Amino acid sequence: xxxxxxxxxxxxxxxxxxxxxxxxxxxxxxxxxxxxxxxxxxxxxxxxxxxxxxxxxxxxxxxxxxxxxxxxxxxxxxxxxxxxxxxxxxxxxxxxxxxxxxxxxxxxxxxxxxxxxxxxxxxxxxxxxxxxxxxxxxxxxxxxxxxxxxxxxxxxxxxxxxxxxxxxxxxxxxxxxxxxxxxxxxxxxxxxxxxxxxxxxxxxxxxxxxxxxxxxxxxxxxxxxxxxxxxxxxxxxxxxxxxxxxxxxx
Numbered sequence: 001x002x003x004x005x006x007x008x009x010x011x012x013x014x015x016x017x018x019x020x021x022x023x024x025x026x027x028x029x030x031x032x033x034x035x036x037x038x039x040x041x042x043x044x045x046x047x048x049x050x051x052x053x054x055x056x057x058x059x060x061x062x063x064x065x066x067x068x069x070x071x072x073x074x075x076x077x078x079x080x081x082x083x084x085x086x087x088x089x090x091x092x093x094x095x096x097x098x099x100x101x102x103x104x105x106x107x108x109x110x111x112x113x114x115x116x117x118x119x120x121x122x123x124x125x126x127x128x129x130x131x132x133x134x135x136x137x138x139x140x141x142x143x144x145x146x147x148x149x150x151x152x153x154x155x156x157x158x159x160x161x162x163x164x165x166x167x168x169x170x171x172x173x174x175x176x177x178x179x180x181x182x183x184x185x186x187x188x189x190x191x192x193x194x195x196x197x198x199x200x201x202x203x204x205x206x207x208x209x210x211x212x213x214x215x216x217x218x219x220x221x222x223x224x225x226x227x228x229x230x231x232x233x234x235x236x237x238x239x240x241x242x243x244x245x246x247x248x249x250x
Contacts (some may be wrong), residue, residue, distance in 0.1 A: 007031040007157055008057025013049040014015075017213045018249050019087035021079055021104075022050040025095030025169055026051050027144055028227075029057040031157040033094055036229045039076035039238040046248065047087060050077045052057035053097075055166070060141065064163040068173035075100050083111045088249050092116035092241060095199060096170060098190075099177050102207070105188075114187040114248045116241050119226050121199045122206050123178040124170075133171050138164045147225035148197045181207070184214070187215035189244040191228065191237060198226040 008029035022037040024030050030050045037048040053074045055066030075091075082089045090113055091101040098120025105112040132138050146158025188211055192204030201220075208218045219240055224231035 002053065002058035002062045005029065005057050005157060006050060007034070008054045011037060011048070015041050015047040015050045016045045017047075017087050018041065018044075018245060019049065019082040019089045020086070020245065021046040021075065021082060021089060021091045022048055023075055023091065023093035023097030024050070024053065024056070025093070025097050025167075027056065027063070027146060027159040027162055028095070029157045032227055033097070033229050035234060036092070036238060036241075039235070040242055040245075043238065044242040046242075046245065049078050049082060049211065051075065059157050060163055063159065063166055066166070067169040071096070071173070072100065072103065075104060079104055079108065079111060088113045090114045090116070090245050090248075093120065094118045095120060095226065096173070099174055102181060102184055102211075103173070103177040104138045105186050106183040108175070109177050109183070109185055112186050114189070114245065115184070116189045116191065116244065117207060118191045118237065119193055119196055119199050120190070120203060120207070121170075121174050121229055122181065122203050122210070123174055124200050124202045124206060128199060129167065131162060133168050140164060145198050146227075149231050150195075150223065150225045152232050154227075154230045155210070156230060178206075178210070181210040182212045184211040185213055187244070187248045188213050189217045189219065189241065191219045191221055191240070193221040193224045193226060193228050193231075193233075196226045215248070
């Protein structure tokens, strides 16, 4: 087994009967959402679990052996474990982690009480990425997409290289999840940075328009880029997420 990077380990904070599954993004690690999870536990007492997605937090070579089935499985197991403990389960995720949150909500509607997708793709990509995925002559690796952060003091632990085969897997996951958005019926608090250089902000509006929920909210983040959970709006994200979870669970 490849060695897991320091700060990329899974985390768990035992708390009350409200559980939050916190999911990191594509090529990233739990480091990007650990502060978010810690603060949800510290300020609101929630039980919080942050799994490491398969192939992440080790090496690009390791990641290249994985695909969307592996990433979904990495989320399903902890989701069912939290639910089996009798807790009300919410799912929050950054970037692809938010796409996975939408996916889980669509397929496990009796388990997921609410979701918080943050800067999450649901089918709107920049043309260069689509061209890369479609190209037969694309290289095996391209430069990574990590650390899109406005706060110059912060940085994201993420791969410096992106396996193109995994980028193709992301497109499949996002397309399939987008087709399932109408089945998301739990309350949704979507957040999206107005300036995001990885996932176009129009994705936030698409979530708002496409899910089948009666309770859907969209919060625009004005002072962060893509990795908003480490950026200038990180405390606002904790506050709004905590308030949303308390309101829905109460």
